[in-house]
Amino acid sequence: MTMDKDEIIELLTDELADQLEGVDRDELDPNLSMRDFGANSLDVIEVVTAVMRELDIKIPRSQLADIETINGLADKFDEHLD
Amino acid sequence: MIGARCAEIHSVKPGAKHDPLTPFHAMSDFDATDYSLADFQWNDNPDVLSPPKDFEEWSSDPRIQVAFDLFEQELQDSPSARTTMRSNIDGEAREVINLTSYNYLGLSTHPEVVEAAQQAADDYGISSSGSAMLSGTFDLHNEFSEQLAHFKQKEACMLFSSGLGGNMGAIQGMLQPGDVLVMDEKCHKSIVDGGTLARAKSVSFEHNDPESLDAQLERHSDKRCLVAVEGVYSMDGDLVDLPAIVEVCNDHDVPIYLDEAHSTLMFGENSRGVAEYYGLEDEVGVSFGTLSKSFGGVGGFVCANEPLIEYMKSYASPFQFSCSLPPPIVAGMMKSLEVATRDDTLQNQLWDNVEYFRENLEAMNLDLGESESQIIPIIIGDSAEQLYPMAVQAQQRGLFVQPIDFPAVEAHARRFRISVSSELTQEDIDEACNIIEDVIARPLRKSA
CATH class of the missing domain: 3.40.640.10 (Type I PLP-dependent aspartate aminotransferase-like (Major domain))
Structure with missing residues (x-):
């Protein structure tokens, strides 16, 4: 799948906006963490699972757990797409 | 290694894509120990009566199977401070000092x-x-x-x-x-x-x-x-x-x-x-x-x-x-x-045991986190490679402690969790600490 990092960020923020009620998609700053917008751990699992399925990749959760921001997640996903 | 993480973070190399319906063996650089139970919650198998195909592939890896073997081991006696447990690893039933049951005040018996x-x-x-x-x-x-x-x-x-x-x-x-x-x-x-x-x-x-x-x-x-x-x-x-x-x-x-x-x-x-x-x-x-x-x-x-x-x-x-x-x-x-x-008899016994246990564990320079109660974690860090062999060795030496792995705890804070009971005697705690020193504390000092 060819997809650049901006498109991955868009996927992440789309999924996050779908997951969280009352959050405007445009206010989702990728330099912040999903938790900053009120996501709980179940929300994060849902979003990450949906995006990895979309990208057709599977990265161990233990490698994602310490990544702080949406941007950092996109970088990690991007590595696995190259 | 249900939550194992390989020391090399990029062991799944860039480009290693994984279709959930493709068995892991099709991935040339798949390392089962990279994955944990957190990775298999989504089931893409079209057959609802079957687990995800990659879950079966992963869980049948011998290194992962060791971790599953530590689940549901059979107790053959009451969940007291000393009990009998049949090991799923070697099939042996042996007397163990029990640091895993929640029977904090020994009231179940x-x-x-x-x-x-x-x-x-x-x-x-x-x-x-x-x-x-x-x-x-x-x-x-x-x-x-x-x-x-x-x-x-x-x-x-x-x-x-x-x-x-x-x-x-x-x-x-x-x-x-x-x-x-x-x-x-x-x-x-x-x-x-x-x-x-x-x-x-x-x-x-x-x-x-x-x-x-x-x-x-x-x-x-x-x-x-x-x-x-x-x-x-x-x-x-x-x-x-x-x-x-x-x-x-x-x-x-x-x-x-x-x-x-x-x-x-x-x-x-x-x-x-x-x-x-x-x-x-x-x-x-x-x-x-x-x-x-x-x-x-x-x-x-x-x-x-x-x-x-x-x-x-x-x-x-x-x-x-x-x-x-x-x-x-x-x-x-x-x-x-x-x-x-x-009266306070059972509580006094419990807190005396907690104090004595903590003193001994602290003397081994173990990381006990922020514990203030009868639950005492021994945090060993990010190494699942150490966690499971230590658990198996401790149990085979007669100490029933269980490993706690990611995602139950953070990946950098894998641990053993001790539940102290009022029923433990000072001799039980001394013996437990000897095993912890040999099997957990000394190897941790060496690897540090």
């Missing part, structure tokens, strides 16, 4: 408790044969509910057939869509599932952090909110910072739900729990406890004001639709309450 249960079995049989609302409320249930409400200094109490059911049911009974459940990030799954069942919005705040809590309550100030915290956190053994939490909640006029699963009968002057220990019982809206930990039985209970309890009885599914607690359990638990509160 206390002669008076067992006798009370036996008498109730003679009088009532072994089942209540009905839900509490229709036919499962006996004189024993009513008497015990009243005792627990009085014990917790609340107006009323409702009993549940499991601790998980109690948390799920109470939260389901209180919250509804549009409400917000605000949880400490280390809260138990039963609280999380309660929020899901209630279809409330669930958010978490950073562990024991009043500023993070304040931010969440500010964010949701236009909603009905409930703050859920635990007296003793089950993976770390630290206490809720209740004074700080109460202050924030009072500022926002939001009630507190306190889970005292691991603190009831052990903390406070009258052993009522952590709320009593802090002198803040009146600040707690709902007090939850289990009967499966210090009480030595099974079940859960929820104490609150009477109108709320009466209301929740009609809207908490685990209460309405479960068979109520078996009469022998209720009679046994009444005796547990009596034995544990008539």
Whole structure:
């Protein structure tokens, strides 16, 4: 799948906006963490699972757990797409 | 290595894509130890009756199988300080020092408790044969509910057939869509599932952090909110910072739900729990406890004001639709309450053991986290490669400790969790510490 990092960020923020009620998609700053917008751990699992399925990749959760921001997640996903 | 992480973070190399329907062996650089139970929750198998195909591939890896083998090992004796366990690794049954059961005060085998249960079995049989609302409320249930409400200094109490059911049911009974459940990030799954069942919005705040809590309550100030915290956190053994939490909640006029699963009968002057220990019982809206930990039985209970309890009885599914607690359990638990509160003997034994155990563990320079209770973690770090062999060796030497791995705890803080019991003798603790020194502490020092 060819997809650049901006498109991955868009996927992440789309999924996050779908997951969280009352959050405007445009206010989702990728330099912040999903938790900053009120996501709980179940929300994060849902979003990450949906995006990895979309990208057709599977990265161990233990490698994602310490990544702080949406941007950092996109970088990690991007590595696995190259 | 259910949560194992390879030391090389890029062992799944860039370009290694994985279609969930493609078996892992098709991936040239697949390393099973990179993956954990957190990676298989989504099932893409079109056959609902089958697990994900990659789960079977992963779980049959011999290195992963060792971790599964440590689950569901058979105890062949009571869950006392010394018991007999049949190892799933080598098939041997051996006597072990038991640091894993929740039997903190040894009440599950206390002669008076067992006798009370036996008498109730003679009088009532072994089942209540009905839900509490229709036919499962006996004189024993009513008497015990009243005792627990009085014990917790609340107006009323409702009993549940499991601790998980109690948390799920109470939260389901209180919250509804549009409400917000605000949880400490280390809260138990039963609280999380309660929020899901209630279809409330669930958010978490950073562990024991009043500023993070304040931010969440500010964010949701236009909603009905409930703050859920635990007296003793089950993976770390630290206490809720209740004074700080109460202050924030009072500022926002939001009630507190306190889970005292691991603190009831052990903390406070009258052993009522952590709320009593802090002198803040009146600040707690709902007090939850289990009967499966210090009480030595099974079940859960929820104490609150009477109108709320009466209301929740009609809207908490685990209460309405479960068979109520078996009469022998209720009679046994009444005796547990009596034995544990008539004097401080068991608590004094427990805290003496905790102090002695801690001194010995600290002398080995082990990382015990922030533990302040009878739950003491030994945090070994990020190495699953060490965690599982250490667990197997300890068990084969006769020490029953279990590994706690990601995602149950953070990947950089894998650990063993010790549950101290009042029943342990000084000799038991000395022997346990010798094994911990040989199998855990010394290898950790060498690898450091």
